[in-house]
Amino acid sequence: MEEALLAWFERAGRDLxxxxxxxxxxxxxxxxxxxxxxxxxxxxxxxxxxxxWPDVHALAAAPTAEMIRAWQGLGYNRRAVNLHRAAQHVxxxxxxxxxxxxxxxxxxxxxxxxxxxxxxxxLPVDVNIGRVLDRTGVRFSPAAAQAxxxxxxxxxxxxxxxxxxxxxxxxxxxxxxxYEPQRKQGPFEGSFRQRRAALLRLVAKEPQPVTDPEAVxxxxxxxxxxxxxxxxxxxx
Numbered sequence: 001m002e003e004a005l006l007a008w009f010e011r012a013g014r015d016l017x018x019x020x021x022x023x024x025x026x027x028x029x030x031x032x033x034x035x036x037x038x039x040x041x042x043x044x045x046x047x048x049x050x051x052x053w054p055d056v057h058a059l060a061a062a063p064t065a066e067m068i069r070a071w072q073g074l075g076y077n078r079r080a081v082n083l084h085r086a087a088q089h090v091x092x093x094x095x096x097x098x099x100x101x102x103x104x105x106x107x108x109x110x111x112x113x114x115x116x117x118x119x120x121x122x123l124p125v126d127v128n129i130g131r132v133l134d135r136t137g138v139r140f141s142p143a144a145a146q147a148x149x150x151x152x153x154x155x156x157x158x159x160x161x162x163x164x165x166x167x168x169x170x171x172x173x174x175x176x177x178x179y180e181p182q183r184k185q186g187p188f189e190g191s192f193r194q195r196r197a198a199l200l201r202l203v204a205k206e207p208q209p210v211t212d213p214e215a216v217x218x219x220x221x222x223x224x225x226x227x228x229x230x231x232x233x234x235x236x
Contacts, residue, residue: 001136001138001140001168001171002138002140002141002143002144004167004168005140005144005147005148005151005167005168006143006144006147007167008147008151008167009146009147009150009151012150012154013146013147013150014039014150014154016030016039016043017030017043017046017047018030018046018116019116019146022116022117022119023055023117024095024113024117024118025055025056025059025087025090026050027112027113027116027117028083028086028102028105028109028113028117029046029049029050029083030042030046031109031112031113032079032082032083032104032109033045033046033049033074033079035076035079035109036075036076037074037075037076039153041073041074042074045073045074048070049070052070053067056087056090056091057087057091059083059084059087060084060087060088060090060091060092061091062084063236064081064084064223064234064235064236065204065234065235065236067080067081067083067084068080068081068200068204068224068234068235069204069234072200072201072204075197077197077200077222077224078104078222078223078224079104081104081222081223081224082103082104082105083104085102085103085104086102086103086104086105089101089102089103090102098110099113099114108124108125108126109124111123111124111125112124112145115142115145116145116146120142121142122142123140123141123142123144123145123148124145126149126152127152128148128149128151128152128153128156129145129148129149129152131152131156131158132148132151132152132156133148134174135156135161135172135173135174135177136168136171136172136173136174137173138168151166151167151168159178160178161174161177161178163175163176192214192215192218195212195214195215196215196218196219199212199215199216199219199232200219200224200225203219203225203232203233203234204234207231207232207233208231208232208233209230209231209232210227210230210231210232216232219232223235
């Protein structure tokens with residue numbers, strides 16, 4: 001199955017900019033941006049980010065406020081603060097052997113950076129790869145990671161898999177079966193997340209009065225804002 005998968009990937013794999021580098025910083029940026037954000041939205045923002053902060057030392061030295069402003073529109077803004085803190089850790093101490101020591105880096109992101117940047121023999125398993133592994137019952141090697149990403153994202157879909165286009169369909173025990181997707185987060189419209197995001201957008205432009213104490217407290221806890229003289233502003 002892996003041979004068939006890799007042959008398919010050679011023909012149909014997506015040309016994504018983070019696949020052209022082994023730089024752990026660039027790969028970490030891509031992985032953090034891709035958490036719960038679509039690839040099509042990430043690509044231009046990833047390129048802009050690396051043009052502005054091309055290496056870990058440049059990001060580590062950047063003012064927090066500038067970085068938060070640059071993140072606007074990608075969602076889940078706490079990821080930006082964690083990425084900044086991770087860059088500061090690496091700039092000061094180097095890349096740790098255990099990448100989960102970096103702020104905001106969990107087991108999946110650590111495995112992805114370990115594989116794609118450092119060539120370690122570990123398979124990063126996200127939702128898409130996990131679905132392919134579950135449906136096929138096959139243990140793929142770490143060399144198949146990027147191919148598994150693309151298969152899960154474009155062919156082996158959650159609700160309506162495109163089995164007729166799948167290079168593994170001939171030997172797949174789950175061919176033709178449909179699955180309910182994993183439960184997703186509630187709607188953004190009208191949510192507390194929307195209130196937080198709206199407030200942060202305003203603060204990114206200019207300091208704001210404390211009109212929504214609950215949202216301010218949540219943003220404070222994530223390190224995204226500070227309050228000075230009853231005005232909410234970005235960290236210095």
